[in-house]
Amino acid sequence: MARMKNKKKRLEISEEINIVEAASEAMIFAQIAGFTRVGQHMVATAVSELARNIYLYAMKGEVTIRVLERETNKGIEIVAEDNGPGIADIGAAMKDHFSTSDSLGLGLPGVKRLMDEFGIDTKPGVGTKITVRKWV
């Protein structure tokens, strides 16, 4: 498993099946980064939630996964990006059980709990970019 530092993969999300594909890919990256089985599952679940939001709210977008490396340990970074409607009220979106569609909510608080770092950049009418990281 040498030279994984620059390993990076960009996945398009435009069909429902892409959600599980992205999540499965994230699981492989998490394994490469050295996460335990539980950690791998958590990363994959977070990606599933993020990809689902893209599919549900923006119709299409992309998820980029890469392995991070710092002095003490490795980690994983996921960037979920779309040019969808954006989120008008981030405060509300970060509350549990908030939803604007008929499904079960954005799941963003859950994603935040599954990962170590969470960043969101969104503008109504322009799009949303969510960056999350988790360290081994």
Place this chain on the structure above:
Amino acid sequence: MEEEITLSKVGMHVTRDCLVVPIQVELHDELVTQIQEDILRRVKGERLKGVVIDLSGVAILDSVLARGVFDTAQMTSLLGARTVITGLSAGVVASLIDLDFEPGNVPIALTLDEGLQTLEPYVKPKEEPEEAEEPEKEIDQDEKDETDEDEELEGYGKDEE
């Protein structure tokens, strides 16, 4: 991997009036809907009293997929059957907790066998071969010990990797 995921049919079988649904592929929305329909149709059509949905082959269960599976369990109760969900891995459980998932009152068991046991008041009891004489066990003690040890080591390796 792609081929495996697009499999829409999940094998199901009936044992002791109970529908056993072992899911050995990663789930996606359409597949959950398909499985849900299959289960409800069979429970109703065959007047089954119990269902075990075994998720031991599932690594990724996000909030929507989990809702689909747990809703299926509750739907079967409206058809007079009881559903147990089994085989949730530690990673799936940890994720569901972080997602603040509410499992409702769906019974959970660790393994498929335990799931069937949970359903025993509702399904046919396990048929014990009454007169079956217990054959003399001739297990080479050394060989047995060796196997156990190997399994244990393998288990550790997986988590540490």
